[in-house]
Amino acid sequence: MLLSADTERPNSCKPRSSVAGSRFTYAIGTLVLWSPKPGIVDADGKVLTTGRFKMLGIADPKAAPYGAAAQQVLAHLGLWDKLNQDKNIATGENINQAWQFAVTGNVDLAFVALSQVTDGKAISGSYWLPPQSLYTPLEQDAIILSGQPNARPRSVYEVVARRSGCHRDTQGSRLSAQGIDEVTHL
Numbered sequence: 001m002l003l004s005a006d007t008e009r010p011n012s013c014k015p016r017s018s019v020a021g022s023r024f025t026y027a028i029g030t031l032v033l034w035s036p037k038p039g040i041v042d043a044d045g046k047v048l049t050t051g052r053f054k055m056l057g058i059a060d061p062k063a064a065p066y067g068a069a070a071q072q073v074l075a076h077l078g079l080w081d082k083l084n085q086d087k088n089i090a091t092g093e094n095i096n097q098a099w100q101f102a103v104t105g106n107v108d109l110a111f112v113a114l115s116q117v118t119d120g121k122a123i124s125g126s127y128w129l130p131p132q133s134l135y136t137p138l139e140q141d142a143i144i145l146s147g148q149p150n151a152r153p154r155s156v157y158e159v160v161a162r163r164s165g166c167h168r169d170t171q172g173s174r175l176s177a178q179g180i181d182e183v184t185h186l
Helices: 008-012 065-076 080-085 095-103 152-163 171-177
Strands: 024-029 031-035 056-059 089-092 109-113 126-128 138-143
Touching: 008 138, 031 065, 056 065, 056 095, 065 080, 065 095, 065 109, 065 138, 089 095, 095 109
Parallel strands: 056 089, 056 109
Antiparallel strands: 024 138, 031 109, 031 126
8 A cells, every 4th residue: 555645656656556446635734834942933924034044944845745835835925036045945855854954953944744743732832834725735645556465455545544534533633633634525
């Protein structure tokens, strides 16, 4: 089974390499501008325009869906070119590295996944949730790969499908609180 952070990889599976009809969106992620330090990021994200930070961490926009979303937000705000020109962006290989940049203090703030910085009840530090209209939805798809002879991938698939909202249960609200929107359609 392939759990992807995007829709591209499952969509690019060749018909013979996956089980027909098994692809579904198991989560829609939420991007957040975050700092582990209170008071750094304001609730409106104005910190990005004030210049009161030295470095901003993001995942590689060419390789990581959350990095592409961060680039889209910055472009919508008219900041992408300026921050690059001023060398204020530290690019990590993936979303986890962008998060690590912030946690270790190597950047002042970072665009990360909301699920990385919440326990479902509270978000530590300071943050801004960019409006979803500023970036392409972060749809994350799953697919069963062919050539998996035992029932384990199917049972994992069923659990993920059920918890993602494809089959409603109590997990949908918990996932939503952790920055993963419930998917109610295929």
